[in-house]
Amino acid sequence: MKKILKDILDWLEPKVSYADLRFVQTEKENIEVENGILSSYNVSTDRGVGIRVLADGAWGFAASNNLDEASLQETAAKALDIARASALTKKEDIRLASEDKHIDTYITPIVKNPFQVSPSEKIDLLVKATKMMLKDKVKKSEGSFSFYKTYKIFVSTEGSELEQTIFESGGGITAYAIGEGDFQKRSYPSSFGGDYATRGYEFIEEMNLLENAERIAEEANQLLIAPPVPEGIMDIVLGGSQLALQVHESCGHPVELDRVLGKEISYAGGSFLTLDKLNNFTYGSPEVTIVADATVPGGLGTFGYDDEGVPASKSYLVNKGKFVGYLMSREDALKLGLKSNGAARAENWNRIPLVRMTNINLLPGNLELDKLIGDIKEGLYLDYNKSWSIDDKRINFQFGTEIAREIKNGKLGKIYKNAVYQGITPEFWKSCDGISSEKYWHVWGVPNCGKGQPGQAMRVAHGTSPARFRKVKVGASK
Amino acid sequence: MKDINSGKELVNKIKSFIKNYDFEIIASEGKSELTRFAESYIHQNVAENNINLIVKVINEDRISTVEMNSIDDHTIAKNIEKAIEVAKIAPKLDYHYQLLKPQLYKIKSKYSKDTANFKPLNRAQLVSQLIKEVNKREYEAAGAFRTEESTLLAANSEGVFAFDRGTKVDFNCVITRDNSTAHTSFIDSDINNFNINKITDELLGTALKNVEQIEIDPGIYTVILSPEAVSEILNYAGYTAFNGKTIMEGKSFVCHNQGKKIFPETITVSDDPFDELTMPIPFDLVGYPREKTDLIKNGVIKDGVYDHLTALKYNRKCTGNTLPPEQASFGALPFNLVMKEGSNSVEEMISSTKKGIYISRFHYVNILNPMSVQLTGMTRDGTFLIEDGKIVRAIKNMRFNTGVIDMLKAVDMISKERQTKPGFIGPAVTPYLRTNNFTFSSKTSF
Numbered sequence: 003m004k005k006i007l008k009d010i011l012d013w014l015e016p017k018v019s020y021a022d023l024r025f026v027q028t029e030k031e032n033i034e035v036e037n038g039i040l041s042s043y044n045v046s047t048d049r050g051v052g053i054r055v056l057a058d059g060a061w062g063f064a065a066s067n068n069l070d071e072a073s074l075q076e077t078a079a080k081a082l083d084i085a086r087a088s089a090l091t092k093k094e095d096i097r098l099a100s101e102d103k104h105i106d107t108y109i110t111p112i113v114k115n116p117f118q119v120s121p122s123e124k125i126d127l128l129v130k131a132t133k134m135m136l137k138d139k140v141k142k143s144e145g146s147f148s149f150y151k152t153y154k155i156f157v158s159t160e161g162s163e164l165e166q167t168i169f170e171s172g173g174g175i176t177a178y179a180i181g182e183g184d185f186q187k188r189s190y191p192s193s194f195g196g197d198y199a200t201r202g203y204e205f206i207e208e209m210n211l212l213e214n215a216e217r218i219a220e221e222a223n224q225l226l227i228a229p230p231v232p233e234g235i236m237d238i239v240l241g242g243s244q245l246a247l248q249v250h251e252s253c254g255h256p257v258e259l260d261r262v263l264g265k266e267i268s269y270a271g272g273s274f275l276t277l278d279k280l281n282n283f284t285y286g287s288p289e290v291t292i293v294a295d296a297t298v299p300g301g302l303g304t305f306g307y308d309d310e311g312v313p314a315s316k317s318y319l320v321n322k323g324k325f326v327g328y329l330m331s332r333e334d335a336l337k338l339g340l341k342s343n344g345a346a347r348a349e350n351w352n353r354i355p356l357v358r359m360t361n362i363n364l365l366p367g368n369l370e371l372d373k374l375i376g377d378i379k380e381g382l383y384l385d386y387n388k389s390w391s392i393d394d395k396r397i398n399f400q401f402g403t404e405i406a407r408e409i410k411n412g413k414l415g416k417i418y419k420n421a422v423y424q425g426i427t428p429e430f431w432k433s434c435d436g437i438s439s440e441k442y443w444h445v446w447g448v449p450n451c452g453k454g455q456p457g458q459a460m461r462v463a464h465g466t467s468p469a470r471f472r473k474v475k476v477g478a479s480k
Numbered sequence: 481m482k483d484i485n486s487g488k489e490l491v492n493k494i495k496s497f498i499k500n501y502d503f504e505i506i507a508s509e510g511k512s513e514l515t516r517f518a519e520s521y522i523h524q525n526v527a528e529n530n531i532n533l534i535v536k537v538i539n540e541d542r543i544s545t546v547e548m549n550s551i552d553d554h555t556i557a558k559n560i561e562k563a564i565e566v567a568k569i570a571p572k573l574d575y576h577y578q579l580l581k582p583q584l585y586k587i588k589s590k591y592s593k594d595t596a597n598f599k600p601l602n603r604a605q606l607v608s609q610l611i612k613e614v615n616k617r618e619y620e621a622a623g624a625f626r627t628e629e630s631t632l633l634a635a636n637s638e639g640v641f642a643f644d645r646g647t648k649v650d651f652n653c654v655i656t657r658d659n660s661t662a663h664t665s666f667i668d669s670d671i672n673n674f675n676i677n678k679i680t681d682e683l684l685g686t687a688l689k690n691v692e693q694i695e696i697d698p699g700i701y702t703v704i705l706s707p708e709a710v711s712e713i714l715n716y717a718g719y720t721a722f723n724g725k726t727i728m729e730g731k732s733f734v735c736h737n738q739g740k741k742i743f744p745e746t747i748t749v750s751d752d753p754f755d756e757l758t759m760p761i762p763f764d765l766v767g768y769p770r771e772k773t774d775l776i777k778n779g780v781i782k783d784g785v786y787d788h789l790t791a792l793k794y795n796r797k798c799t800g801n802t803l804p805p806e807q808a809s810f811g812a813l814p815f816n817l818v819m820k821e822g823s824n825s826v827e828e829m830i831s832s833t834k835k836g837i838y839i840s841r842f843h844y845v846n847i848l849n850p851m852s853v854q855l856t857g858m859t860r861d862g863t864f865l866i867e868d869g870k871i872v873r874a875i876k877n878m879r880f881n882t883g884v885i886d887m888l889k890a891v892d893m894i895s896k897e898r899q900t901k902p903g904f905i906g907p908a909v910t911p912y913l914r915t916n917n918f919t920f921s922s923k924t925s926f
Contacts, residue, residue: 034809040571041789041809045562046547047555050530062600063526067549080527087515087600088522091608122569129571142729144809180730184851265518268622268654268663271843271860352528391846391879393858398879398924400856402848422848424879424922455624456514456526475922479848480883 004165006071007051007157010078015159017082020056020098022158024309025049025069026351029117031149033173035128037136038143043121050351053081059095060088065352098332099341101312103161108306110169111299112202116149119203131175131211135219139179139226143219146195147173147206148449154309162311170302170461171205172198172447175215179222186225186419188218188404192243193386198447198461199300221405224417230478231406231418237378238423238474241385244403245364246446246464252427253285253292254362254451254462256396257319258345259328261357263337269455271394274427275325277338285325286431289469291365292320294329296344301361302447302463305347309355312344319362323432331357349458356454361445363465367437374436374470376412382476383407383414383468384421389479392427400424402479420478433472442467481509481531481551487633487643490551494535495637497560501567502538502579502637506765506804507531507551510630515603518622520611522604535560536805539567541577545805575793579638583769587753587760589632589646590669596629596647598671603627606676613680614655619687623653627671634767642767648759649674650902654861655683659693659926662686663841663861665708667900667907669759686840690862693874695923702836703918704829704866707899709839710819711908713855714749717884718814719904720850722775724786724801725811728794733851733885734784743779743888748820750774751785751801755818757900757909763800764788770800770815776888787812817908822894829893829914831869836914838864838871842880853884858924881921890917 007023014021027049034042051074052065062085066077128145135143150170157163174196176189191197191209199205240248256273260266275283296314298304305314310332319327328338331346334357346355375383389402402422408415445465452459481487487507494505509531516524536545537560544566546559603625611621628648635641651674652665662683666674705713726732753760753770763769766788774782790811791798801812830838845857858877865873895912902908 032806036809037574039574040543042805043544043566043570044547044806045545045559045566047559048547048549050549060522061525063524065526065528065530067530077529084513084525084527084600087604088525090601090604091517091521091611093519093521121566125571142731178729178731183733183736185731263519264620264622264656265523267518267656268624268652352530354524354526389846389848389856391844391856391858393877393879393924394843394860395924395926397926398858398877398922400879400881400922420849422881426924455516456512456528456626477921479854479881480852 004155006074007155009071010074011157011159013075014055014078018055018057018159020159022054022156022311024052024351025155027153029151031117033124033128034146035125035132036142036144038129038133040125051077052351053078054354055081055085056096057082057085058089060085060092061096062088063354096333097336099336101160101332101342104307104311104313105163106306108166110167110200112169114203116171116203117151127211131215134212134215135175135177137219138223139181140177140219140222141180142178143175145175156307156311158311164307164311166306168200168305169202170198170200171202172196172449173206175211177219177222179226181226184226186222188222188225189386190214190218192446193388193404195449198302198449200302200304201300225405225419228417228419231382231421231476233477235473236476237381237470237472238476239375239383239468239470241383241468242442242444242466243446244385244387244401245466245469246448247387247390248401249292249362249364249464249466250448251390251392252396252399253319254359257328258357259330259334262328263334270453274395274397279325281326283325284323284432285320285428286323287434288322289367289434289437290320290323290431293318293363293365294343294345294360295363296360298361298363298445298465301445302449302461303360308344308346309348310342310346312342315344317343329357329359331355347460349460353456353458356458358453358460359451359462361463361465366440366443366467369436369438371438371442371468374438374468375409375414378409379411381409382421383409384423397427399427421476422479423474423476425474430471430474433474434469435472436470438467438469481507481631481633484643491635491641494556497557498537501564504536504636504766505633506534507633508630510628512626512628513600514624514626515600515607516624517607520615520620522607525600534805535563537563537567538577541572542567542570543573543577544570578792579636580640580766580768580788582639583767585642585762585769587762589644589762590759591645592647592670595627595649595669595671598627609676610680614684617684619655619657621653621655623651626650634763634765636767640767642763644762653679653683655687660687660691661861662690665902667902686862689864689871690874693876695876696865698878698920698922700917700919702833702914702916704833704836704838705913706840707910707912708841708901710910710913711901711903712842712845713884714817714819714908714910715904716845716847716855717853718817720847721853722784722814723811724784724796725790727784728790731850733853734781737781738783739780741780743776744891745779746822746894747776747779747888747891749776750818751814751816752818753816755816755909757898758816758818759907761815761906764802765804766802768798768800768802773799785812785814813905816906817903819910821896821898821911824893824895826895826897826912829895829912830866830871833866833869836866837875838866848881854881855884856881876926877924878920879922880919882919886917887915890915892916
C-alpha cells in the first residue's frame, strides 16, 4: 500500500505546494450485553485513503474506499479540483508551520492483544457482571466492550513516512434502578460507556468489573429512594470521572486554536480564550496546571504522530492558573509564529485532520482525599457525569452527576440524587483550592468527543484526581 | 450498488456465502461532498466515496454482525466466516428472533439529478456570492454546504428486498460582526430549491437586529420558539421519551401517561414520512416500511416508535424505526418528526405578546432529567425581547433548564407556517410555537 501512496504522491508533487496521503485500516469489535443477554456482537473492518492537497494556496481533500492505483489517482485529481474551487474565496495562500521530516514506526505497547482473547471470554464476563447487578429495583443492567486496532500509513511531500499501529480497549457497566415515575443509574468505571485506553485486554481485566457490579447496583437502588440534592451555593469536591469531563468541556475545547480563530463558529462555536489572552489571563487558581500530553502511557489520546506527521508532545495549556498555550495544527500554529504541538487528528481515512484534544490532564496536587474533603464544613462530593452543556464560547457551563454525597464537618454522609452544578469557567477554576495527589490520579478515556462538519468522533483522555471548588451553585434536576 | 440490479447481485453473492443460516443485510453506498467556510473563506473542502455493508447472521436466536467497507469476495467471505463462528457460540436471545417477511413500499426518497451532479466549484460560487453580500455589511460568514447522493439496501434471507436512492442538500451558516450574529439552515433533496439570495437576506435581517444586547434576569418567561428551536426540543423529546424501548423498560414519562390528554388540543406530533414538507425515509434498517406513527394527537399522549428487536421482545408492532445493529441497544428514534401546524401568523404571535422572548436557536442542548424530559441548553445567534407586541431589543444569551412537558402544556399559539429543519435522523417539520412556561436559569456574558 505504501508504494501506491508514494506513486500518487509523486504524481501530485509538481501540482501542489503540499500534499499528504493517509491509509487507515481499522478492525473493531463491539460487544453489548443487557440483563445477562447478548444484545449485540459486531465486528467491523474499514479501510481507505484520504488525500489532502494544498494547491493554488487552498485546501482540497478527497477520500475513497477504493484502493486500486487508478481509482486513487482519480481521488487525487478530485482533491486538486476541490482545492482549486476553494481558491475562489481565498484571502491569502494557506501556509504551514515548518516540521521536520520523520520516518518512523509506532506501535501501542500492549500486554494482551484484545483480538486474541476469545469472544466467549469477553461475552461471559459481561453476562456475569450484568446478571450480578439485577438486584431489587435494578431492572435493567448494561455492559459493553469495544476494541480497536488501527493501522495507519502517512506520507507527505515533505518526505515524512510514518506507520502506526494503535490498539484501544474499553468498556464498562451500568445499573438502572427503575421505580414509579423515576429511574436512577450508576455506572462503572465511568459513565457513558465506561473507561477507555490505548492498552490491551489487560486494561479490561484491571477494571475488576465483577468486584464492583453489586456495589454500583446497590448505589443505584439507594439513589432511587434518596432525596434530591439541596439547592444553594456550596463547596464541592468533584470526583475524577466527573472532573475529566469538566476539564474536557471548559479547558480542552476552549484551547483549540481553530475555535479561537473562528473556524468552528458556525457549528461547535468559538472560545473565550481569545488571542489577546495568551500569557495574559488568569484562567484558574495557582493550584491549576493543565497540560496536553499525547505521550502519557495508555492514555486514549496517546499516539506516536498526529495526522499531519507531527510527533506526539507534552505542552502546557494552563500553568499555575495562567493561560499559556493552545492545541494547534501546523496551519494554525503558523498564525502565532509557532510550531504545531501535534494536535491535528482525523477520525478516519475519510476525514481531514482538525485540531483535537489529546490527553488533556489536570496535574495532581499534594492532598490526601480525606484532607480534601476534611476541609469542607458543609458541601457535596459529586461524581460520574449524567448531563453536560456549555455555551458556544465555553463560559457558562452546567453539569449533572449520577451521584452526590453529602459532606458534613469533613466527612462523607448520605446520598442525594439529581445533582446539577453550574458555573462560569474562569470563576470556577479560580475557586479551586485543592487537588488530591498522584495516588488518586487516573487518565480517563473519553471515546466520543464530537467536532467538525462532517462530524468526527475523536478518542481523547483526561488525567484527573479529585479536586475541591469553593462556593459553587448547585441545584437539582426536576 | 448504484442501482437495483447491483443491489440484487450483492444479495445473491451474500446468499452464496451463507448457506445454513438466516441473515439480514444493510448496504449503503454514496458520495458526499462538503464545503466549509469561516472568516469568509473556504477553509475546509472535502469529498468522500464509500460503501458500507452490514451482515447479520442468525443461528436459532443467536446473532452476530459483521460490517465492512469493501465488497470483494475475499472480504465478504472472511467476515461472514467470523459472523458464523460467533453466531454458533453466542448466548441465545431471551425472545424468538423472527425475520421480517417481504413487504411493499409506498414511498421513495426524493432524488435530484442536479443535486447528484453538483460540483465543488458550484458550491464555492454560491458561498462566494453569500460572502460578498455579507462582507458589504462588514459581517464575516461561516458555515457548511453539503451535497450528497446515496443508495440504501435492506434485505434478508426471507426475501425482503428494499432499495432506495436519494439526494440531500444541507446548508448552515452563521454570520458575525463583533457580538452581532445570525444563523440559518436549509435542508432539502433538490439543489434547485436552494436560494442563496433568500438565505443572505434572512441572515442579514436577523443579524442587523441582533446588536447591543442587554442582560435580563433568569426566570419563567413567555417565549416564541423558531421552527429550528422547536425541532431541537422535539428531537430531544423523541430521543428520550418516545423511544419504544425506554417506554417498555419504564424509563419514559409516556409509560405512565399513555392515553391521557395532558397537552392542549392543538398539539399533534407524529413520525410521518408522508408529510409533504419532509424528506421521507421509505424503510428502516431491517426493511420495515415506514408508516405514520402518532406520538401526541390533539394533546393526548399516544405511543412511541418501535424498532424490530424491541417489538419482538415485548410483542409490540414495529413502526419502521429500526436503527443500525451497532445502535440497536438504544431502541428507536423518530425518523421524520412532524408537528401539526396551527392557525396563527408569526406576526400575530409577536403582536399579541405583552412581554416575552423570541428564540432563534439553541446551542448544546442536553437532557437533565430523562423521566420528566427536563432539558438544558443555551440560546444562540439571535435572542430578542418582545414588549407590547414588538421586538424591542436583542438580549444576551441565557441558559434554560426547562421541562418539555410543562413547556408544551403552556403552548397557546402555533404558527400556520412550518419549516423543514435538521433533525436527529431525517429532518423535522415544525412551526413557530408560543409557550407561557419556559425557564431560564442563568446568564452568560455575551
